[in-house]
Amino acid sequence: MDFALLRDAFWGLTFDGIALGAIYALISLGYTLVYGVLRLINFAHSEVFMIGTFAALVAASGIMGVKVEDDPRTGGSMILTLLVCLLVAMLASAITAVLVEIVAYRRLRQRGATKLATLISAIGVSISLVELFRIITDSLPREFPRIMEKTFLFSYAGADIRNDKVIVIIAAGLMMFALERFITKTRLGKGIRAVSMDENTSTLMGVNINRVITVTFFAGGIMAGAAAFFYILVYENTSFKVGFFLGISAFTAAVLGGIGNLKGALFGGFALGLMETWTSAVFGTAWKAVISFIILVLVLLIKPTGLFGESIQQARV
Amino acid sequence: MKKNRVLAVVAAVAIATSSFVAFAPSASAACSSKLKIAYQGPLTGPEAALGINELNGVKFALKRFLAANKSANVDPVVYEVDDQGDPAVAGPIAPKVAAEECVVALVGPAYSGASKVSLPVYLSAGLPIITPSATNPTLPDFGKSIFHRAVLTDDYQGPALARLVTSRVKNAKVFLVNDASDYAVGLQKTVDITLAGRVVGKDVTPTGTTDFTATIAKIKKSGATAVIYSGYFSQAAVFVKQLRDSGSKIVFASGDGTLDNQFIKLARKAAEGVLLSAPAIPMETASPKLAAEMVKAGWTPGVYTTESYDAANFFLEAIKAGNTDRASINKYVSTKSSKGLSKVLKFDAQGEVSGADVNGFVIKNGKIVLLGAIKA
């Protein structure tokens, strides 16, 4: 155990933890949105993220013509490239998420299938997508060209603040803000909230449940796609396995905050990003998953529905 | 009436199943068609990249052999055995491979874990194997007479990797990182022993780690002048990239798991100057001509492609010399030698390659440059 490291490099670790947490939070929003509306864990959401990373890659090389050996771009060309990659990733993830709903969920839901049946169906989709991408990529990881030079903006208390991570944190914050506005202010967003609180009454108000569910998956996909782009911007590589590792962390984050609760997903994401970074420093990276899970269990034992609770308390008896 | 029908169905099923017993294939008959070379390794699943590299080497060797020996009684298709690098999967497959009478030689298994399960089966079936990449030192115990290894074990590579670093960095202070895999832990152990007092810190970043922030913070704090990473290329690339992006310029070294052009592709500029050790040698370094020919044939050489190519060639030489069954092929590879691209293959009583070197490499201008054998 190395508490001295945590003390000495605290701000650096914290900054990086927040950047990682922002990515977790964006992914966990997708879990939480779907859970809020369907009361189901979308096991294929990790693959929605994975496809986003590949879409960003294709956008960079295919649409914007960036070659891996190119020097990083600058100025308008850089901003345009970044934006195109972001948009393509979001769109690809969103479309994937909607397709996942149609293939894995819709029919089962309409037949009133059990939660478990739907879970397995989603797992089936997840397995298929992973394998599909494994075959397409020859099992090899893929590199993402450096579009933006990574530079240190400034140093604070020993923490080097790097531009790409700052962008990730700010952009992720904007995305979350946009989602929050969408959910609270728009008609469709209110539909999502209404369905998550009371499906039957929503129907009576004229809410088309099918459309709301599609929109929910779409919105979750957008967030996952943004996360995918930010991930690939910072870590600059991806592989068919990437969804698995980030998916579990993001799912943990969603549960930590209280799955079904948007604020919970945000908080959970950042908390987990920080926790992983800090515990990696103290206990060694190998134990970070263990410590994270132990903290999760402790939280759940004290608050059985996560830190922020579910959006709706279900009445008992 | 109804009851009788059901009974009749049951009886029919019983008769049908019992008749199948008679169809069960009889125990090993001699091979009546062309001889087959098998390759075993992960061909699907998360570890498939390594297996495909090796399979390509075997395919390439077979293609060249058949082009040169048109009349050879060898099947042009490699008998592929996909164990996913997983002992649990290898369990049921190995007996099947052993029972294929036309499979007379096997290149692989790629991974030590799968080897431990497979080797006893091949031993009992007398099927000779040459593994191009399973480097666990205990494997001869499992395979005994049929076991051969075309690379040096971790016991050799670790010290060599340590010496490569100390020879190029004055008063090196070394930080050790491994990815928690069987291979990486074994390699790091011997590195650690050789470096003795020079190790200033350690961390384990299990496969799947994407963020090395904490590790890098530790490295910086330890004052290390070099990092030795034990693990595979994809994660090594992520690691070294983050290390460089954090502003650190200390020496980065790694073992054969990283010796792959994919590493350079992934790490780009961050790969510059990285030191690598390997009992293996990339095809491009060993023979640029053959590497180009291979790419033209549609296969990309990667880590251990050369070694699998050599292993397959050794078997093919044995067949060319007139050996057509497992026992004689095993005897041939156990006693004779073969001049391979990577080294001369000559196995000792344990099946270990002798007289081979661990090579040192450095990455320069996006290419893996051979530094030569690492001296003791």
Next chain:
Amino acid sequence: MANLKSSLNLRDKGAEYWERSPKWRRVALSIFFIAICYALPFLNNPLINTPGSDFQSVLFYPVGMYVLMAIGLNIVVGKSGLLDLGYVAFFAIGAYTMAILGTKTALNFWEILPIGVGLAMLSGVLLGTPTLRLRGDYLAIVTLGFGEIVRIFAVNTDSIGGSRGIAGIPTPPDFFNAKFTILDPKPYYWLLLTFTLLIIWMVRRMAARRPGRAWDAIRQDDDVAQLMGINTRKYKVWAFVLGAAVAGVGGVVYASQILSIVPDQFNLNISILILACVVFGGIGNVWGVILGAVLLAFTPERIRFLSQPRILVFGIALVVMMNLRPDGILPKKKREHFDPDWHTVEESGEGEIK
């Protein structure tokens, strides 16, 4: 159409036939089917063969092992309705007990077996007692975490081999004429089959009695179950512990066959696959679960010839099947008895109260 459909419902037909059969015929049929199961390794034929892997080995792993574990997980998920995504942990604990004690002590397989099962059960109690008050999806993530913790712990602990695992695990001592060697999977298969039959028998016994009713009640309505005087917490922990025991048996037998184990064998995928077996076959119905396990374990081996797209095909099949039969292939469906005296059958111990 409805008629045609019902006449095609082999499950109901079969069950009806079974129920109408006199005792002697039931015994005869049971013996016949059990005999077929034991004879399976010799029924190696082109219809059910597994190209690319050894049929007899496949019978042991994955088929037999998946069946055993699916039956165990069915107690947890199917009977009492608790979603456990970390079931592999108990399997790992059984396997590691066998590996550690087998290599470090002079104990043999039969002596280690109860220890391994006991440790698995103990860990079931330790995990279950604090966490079983969590609701469905929260329990799922906690169990998932437990499964991963056990694996990560094994990877990072050098004294139990770390990521290299443990090699040289002894085989069980000879049992009459059966010799346990890695070369012959048949005795292991028979051993596993015997355990499986024994466990099926035990589970059916429990299901027909008080614990089965309690689990049924808990699964259907936890609150009402409590109000009917059922100590739901206790029965949930029991379900967890019994499930753990079954996985423990599997782990011990598995380790003794495969001779060397590494932590990465006990990954999340196994938990998920076993859960898929349970749901795919027909949750809550032991025969459905067995069928599901056989299909999901056997199919990837059967289609090995597809090589690259093999797992892809498997994943697609999973989605398609769940869409077509959301309740599984052989769903749990109680048949009703309109004869008021049917329960007398139950007293003979062969009834259908589940």
Next chain:
Amino acid sequence: MSENVLELKNITMKFGGVTALNEVNLVVKKGEILALIGPNGAGKTTVFNVITGVYKPTSGDVVFQGESIVGIKRFKITKLGIARTFQNIRLFGESTALENVVTGADVHSKSGVVGAIFGTPRSRREEKANLARALELLDFMGIKKRAGQLGKNLPYGDQRRLEIARALATNPKLLLLDEPAAGFNPAEKVALAETIKKIRDAGYTVLLIEHDMSLIMGVSDRVAVLDFGTKIADGTTTEVQNDPRVIEAYLGAPADAS
């Protein structure tokens, strides 16, 4: 005769800011049928939930056979001798009628999982005894012929009867019936009234929630009236019927009120 089976002492139950029960006092005497009436939402079911341990009262005490049962786990309260039915029938729908009742009868069994696995003599004995008792109760409720049918497939009335049988199987000292006549036609109600009397005569004490006044007047020994979480009356049927507060709150204001 006038031994108190159950006493609610100053029970107050609050959910968030809403007061569902306000200082409710209630006594159930041994061997009587006490009816609890009041408009929908008056807090009657909340009383049941407080008695059976589903809710812990915000303040006040529940005394059952001389002992406080506040804070005791639900399943233990059932073991102590309180059983109930539910307003919106909550059977184990996927279990047969017989299984439903045997589940109730299992309460006082001693054998558990281990006994079941090994088929100990006690387990066998108890299984047999519980089965016999369950059949007896199904017979008692007149639904023996439904024994093998699934709970969810029973006709509505038989579901209600089955719930009562299941509750009786736990051998309660106090039986709580939550609108047992809901959805019954008049003839069925008459039959039910007979059944409830039969239950009382068999030695059970009954606390009954019901809307149907004719049923209440027909069976109950005493009536307590809840309105908006407060008990407004308590006495014999005639007393209550003539209580002006009851008439106003429940039986409806006089026709010219608006």
Next chain:
Amino acid sequence: MRLEIKDLRVHYGKIEAIKGVSVVVNEGEIVTLIGANGAGKTTMLKTISGLRPVTSGQILFNGEDISKMPAFKRADLGLSQAPEGRGIFVGMTVLENLEMGKYNRKDRKKEMAEDLEKVYHLFPRLKERAFQAGGTLSGGEQQMLAIGRALMSRPKVLLLDEPSMGLAPLMIQNIFNIITEINKTGVTILLVEQNAQQALQRAHRAYVLEVGNVVKEAKASDLLNDPAVRAAYLGTGAH
């Protein structure tokens, strides 16, 4: 706007909850369904609004059979419901709850202020609590919100499911006064009530439901004086 239900049958699983019920609600009327708990009143409303599938029979809304139409589309026709248990969106503010009532109205923005004004006029309490979460309201306020929300869609027919449930006597009077007032603005109302006394006083016509069957159909005032009805549902027939 006339609502006509013809020979309606509805099942829950194998149980037939509605056994061939026919009900007519003429334009401008308040029609009430009374009956004991479990008689099928709520099921009737759920079926009319589309939450329960019809086994057989027709639901004619202004002559058009809507029995197969998805529930969310029925709301657009001008069929609005304040459901049993009120169905308040507890995490939304009162204002947001009211806005949900206009979910599918094409000109929702334009009409919003106007309709809000109307609802606030009927229920001044809701205006005071506009920015409070729906879950924090008292039972009576929630009932007002449920009715107010149903009114936001400018319904032609309003379905009310036990609006008096759980309310204090004073509040019950209040709610029923408002129901009468709403009706006077031209909204047709189908009212399901346990409080038969109040319901019959307010309604024009009434149906008595018993175990899934209509056993009586008459002018409300007649039923109010029917001794059998008084005995069964008004509790005053016993003596």
